[in-house]
Amino acid sequence: MAIEEVLSSKGRVKILKILANIGELNISDIARRAGLNYTVTNRHLLALEHSGLILHKKFGRIRIYRYNENNPKAEMVRKLVDLWEQTK
Amino acid sequence: MVLTMRQHFSVFKDESKLDINYIPSHLPHRDAQLNLLNQFFRSVIETPGKTAQRVLITGKIGTGKTVLSQHFGLQVTREAREKGANLHYVHINCRECKGSFFMILHQVISKFHPNFPRRGYSAAEILQMLIQVLDDKNIFIILVLDELDALIHNEGSDPLYNLSRIQEGRLNVPQRLSLICILRETEYLDILDSSTRSTLQRNIISLEEYSKSQIRDILNDRVSIAFRQGTVSSSVIDFTAELASSEGGNARYAIELLWRAGKYADSLQLPMVSPENVRAAAASVYPVVRKDDVFSLGLHEKLFLLGVARYFKQTGLAYVSMGDAEEAYAIVCEEFGQKRLQHTQLWKYVKDLAASGIIETKPSGTGQRGQTTIISLPKVPAEDLERELTKFLSAMRRQ
Numbered sequence: 001m002a003i004e005e006v007l008s009s010k011g012r013v014k015i016l017k018i019l020a021n022i023g024e025l026n027i028s029d030i031a032r033r034a035g036l037n038y039t040v041t042n043r044h045l046l047a048l049e050h051s052g053l054i055l056h057k058k059f060g061r062i063r064i065y066r067y068n069e070n071n072p073k074a075e076m077v078r079k080l081v082d083l084w085e086q087t088k
Numbered sequence: 089m090v091l092t093m094r095q096h097f098s099v100f101k102d103e104s105k106l107d108i109n110y111i112p113s114h115l116p117h118r119d120a121q122l123n124l125l126n127q128f129f130r131s132v133i134e135t136p137g138k139t140a141q142r143v144l145i146t147g148k149i150g151t152g153k154t155v156l157s158q159h160f161g162l163q164v165t166r167e168a169r170e171k172g173a174n175l176h177y178v179h180i181n182c183r184e185c186k187g188s189f190f191m192i193l194h195q196v197i198s199k200f201h202p203n204f205p206r207r208g209y210s211a212a213e214i215l216q217m218l219i220q221v222l223d224d225k226n227i228f229i230i231l232v233l234d235e236l237d238a239l240i241h242n243e244g245s246d247p248l249y250n251l252s253r254i255q256e257g258r259l260n261v262p263q264r265l266s267l268i269c270i271l272r273e274t275e276y277l278d279i280l281d282s283s284t285r286s287t288l289q290r291n292i293i294s295l296e297e298y299s300k301s302q303i304r305d306i307l308n309d310r311v312s313i314a315f316r317q318g319t320v321s322s323s324v325i326d327f328t329a330e331l332a333s334s335e336g337g338n339a340r341y342a343i344e345l346l347w348r349a350g351k352y353a354d355s356l357q358l359p360m361v362s363p364e365n366v367r368a369a370a371a372s373v374y375p376v377v378r379k380d381d382v383f384s385l386g387l388h389e390k391l392f393l394l395g396v397a398r399y400f401k402q403t404g405l406a407y408v409s410m411g412d413a414e415e416a417y418a419i420v421c422e423e424f425g426q427k428r429l430q431h432t433q434l435w436k437y438v439k440d441l442a443a444s445g446i447i448e449t450k451p452s453g454t455g456q457r458g459q460t461t462i463i464s465l466p467k468v469p470a471e472d473l474e475r476e477l478t479k480f481l482s483a484m485r486r487q
Contacts, residue, residue, distance in 0.1 A: 024203060026203075061208070062217070064201065
């Protein structure tokens with residue numbers, strides 16, 4: 001996925017921001033914090049996971065998402081979000 | 089205008105050392121039990137994953153169950169860290185979780201996944217998830233279920249059965265979950281099914297109530313770290329220890345009493361804690377003596393009590409001998425124009441007062457010439473008692 005596709009969506013950037021702040025979360029919680037509905041959140045998460053920025057872990061029926069520490073792009077995005085938030 | 093705060097002297101050096109959550113570096117009179125706990129968990133610490141252990145700690149309130157376990161927890165995590173083992177000590181109070189197995193497990197899992205969702209699955213599911221989390225992160229835990237009474241009362245036998253059996257279905261995988269159960273009333277064990285009960289009762293540590301001298305040692309330890317030097321005399325410690333041992337050897341009560349007494353001393357800006365402060369503290373913790381009880385006493389019982397109260401108020405001591413109390417009583421009788429009773433009749437009244445719990449008596453024992461009875465006023469401040477009795481007796485005289 002191209003960078004403009006990831007960063008041009010307000011929803012996706014919101015999700016990246018939430019995960020940078022909180023660390024790891026399940027879908028419902030991400031949706032609630034981002035002010036999006038479940039389906040949209042799920043679609044964004046799938047897209048972000050497809051891009052390799054985030055990954056999920058499954059506990060029974062629960063999926064918990066977090067940044068993919070093994071991906072240097074993910075680390076850079078996370079740092080960018082952190083820096084942006086700090087110097088707001 | 090600049091307002092300046094007046095600097096008050098405080099008898100405390102570090103109040104936090106008297107807090108209920110403080111874990112002292114040394115546990116007086118619990119070395120044997122701590123050793124036993126270490127022995128039980130030796131294999132879990134040495135070779136994590138090879139075995140899991142289940143231990144039951146029982147004892148009455150204030151006998152050091154929780155602090156024993158927490159102290160062990162600090163030791164064990166430090167030792168595990170040195171050995172490079174990923175062993176965690178997780179202490180959960182079942183009563184704070186309202187006795188809900190789900191909430192208990194959620195708290196445990198939240199230690200490793202802080203934002204784990206709160207709803208949407210059953211206790212059985214979350215137990216499976218917990219094991220999965222432990223497997224994923226290669227974690228071993230010693231789970232402490234404090235106040236287990238609440239869990240058994242609420243959910244019966246199933247939670248403990250599931251916890252102790254969860255690993256049996258997993259062959260050739262590390263044993264990740266060890267249990268310490270802390271229980272006040274052993275009768276609750278009867279509710280459990282026989283297999284769970286037998287696994288728990290295999291390793292049991294029973295804590296006896298602390299004796300008066302043991303409480304004194306505990307208080308001495310705490311006083312040295314929590315109070316400024318010379319602000320708490322040994323007679324105050326003795327007195328507090330005695331009150332606590334009469335409350336069933338409850339060390340927590342003793343420590344709380346001392347903290348409150350210190351607070352009273354501070355509020356009155358006293359340079360040290362007095363027995364009167366301890367009495368005030370005891371009255372505020374457990375209002376055992378009610379006004380009605382005092383007013384229903386006979387005339388001479390009231391006069392005697394007033395004499396004792398004045399004695400304590402004037403001398404600031406914790407104990408009075410029968411002879412000194414009788415003298416104080418004689419002065420009060422004179423003041424109120426009453427003929428004093430002789431020793432034998434008064435002695436009967438003293439016994440009645442002790443039986444009603446307003447005063448406490450004990451033989452003088454060694455360290456004093458001859459045999460006498462020592463009287464103390466454990467549960468109500470002498471000053472309050474004196475004020476009320478004087479008011480009452482003066483009103484009676486005017487009639």
